Amino acid sequence: MSQHHSSSNPPFPQQQQDLPGSQHAQDPQPQVLPKEYPNGKLAGKVALITGADSGIGQAVAILFAKEGANIVASYLCEHEDAKATQQHVERYQRRCVLVAGDLSKEEHCKQLIDKTLAEFGRLDILINNAGTQVEQVSLTDITTEQLERTVQTNFYPHFWLSKFALPHLSKGASIINTTSITAYRGSDHLIDYAATKGAILSFTRALANNLSGSEKGIRVNGVAPGPIWTPLIVASFSPEEIETFGKNSPMGRAGQPNEVAPAYLYLASEDASYVTGQVIHVNGGEIVGG
Template sequence: MPDRPTSEDFRNAQTLSYPAKQSEMDIQPQTDLKEYKAAGKLKGKIALITGADSGIGRAVALAFTLEGALVAIVYNENDGDAQTTKQMVEERGGQCLVIKADVRDKAACLDAVKQTVARYGGLNVLVNNAAYQAAQDSILDISEEQLRRTLETNLFGYVFMIQAALPHLKKGDAIVNSGSIVGETGNPILVDYTASKGGIHALTKSLALQFGKMDNGVRINAVLPGPVWTPNIPGTMPLEEVQKFGHEVALGRPGQPEELAPAYVYLACQDSSFTTGSLLHVTGGKLSS
């Protein structure tokens, strides 16, 4: 079993300017899935994953590849990290379509789906994972610009991608959203972010009810990570939080992106054929704030 950094290992970690690059992090997130045991669960499937240049999205792209899927990744800013994800997918025998797009733009979401379908001939799995957060001590410090960017990335972008993807999905296909445990517990310095994640949870449940009555029977679920070591952490959180990251969970450490990826595989494949509207917690035992 791989060694996982504990919260004590982060005591000298440093913050990075936003948007943080995974390639520049002093403690590298574990995203390569060296110990992952694939079983062909997504063989022949086509998946589109947003926010997949690094972190959880990268790990999901690699897990899907190992399970036999063709993947397209959407990212917004870090070209180098996105190309690294592509290279890692190809090293594992897969194909990776790289699409630079801002999910806040509905037309860009439609185009990302169009490119994926044109390249691979269809679409079976959508993973909504793109996210934005910025820490503020007081709600009075949240600017209109920040509020709009957070909600438009984390909530509007999910709706736009679902609207773009749904006409191409059929019975047995799946949508997996990235929620967060803080969408249930709250977080005093991430007020707008936690609100957006709570919205994702409600969106997931509402669409499960809607899709369940439709002929295509598309399933929609969400993974709720606890604290996970990704570029968003040193890129957006205060230094004192970075240097004790993951201290509050039962396992005494943050999660690594590759530990989240199997949950996305489960919700994307037919093993979860009777699972829809579910909020799957992968938190290391973070049960409350």
């Protein structure tokens, strides 16, 4: 038994049945068999991943390579970590091009897209993941310089990279943005960071609506991690906070990057062909609205 998969459906012919309905008599019959990926869910795809030197970005790069994708790994300056990402990717016989630079600069974002196209001639998946955060007890402690740096690092690259990538994305391509649990429930010591993650959330929804038409057909989604054990945590929080990091989550612990990466894989693959404008929450069980 086989079923032809199509991510788009023609108009259904008029028909009616008595409850509960017969699937056998339905025209056309619903597609129920699992999709097949003999060479991996991302075979032949090219994925550009920012913040891919460590943490969530690194885990996503490795998992994508395992599923057949070639990787462009964007990072700021942690060359040793980035080299480790490259080595992991290459163990799956995939290419990994490392590109260091400051994403808060519009020109570098453009160069990153140009580099991807020069190396691979295509771009199928854009993962906007890089970010920064600085704790402050009060709003009055957040300087204009910190605010500008947080916005320019966390939000502007999502906008710029998506804009520069768009002319080169074909129907079926995927953009996935990393927002945060803080976009939904706030964070008293990360006010500016939470604000940028809220902006990313709204940007994701708006761009998804803009691109979901039949002609463009590019899906845009997000992932909202909760407390995940990454280098950003040890670089941002005090030793006392690190000792209890994640223990307030319903599951009583922090998550690991490789527990978040499968959410990105789902959204990037054809498994999510009917999913756009959505956010997957990987946060250890905290219930958030919206």
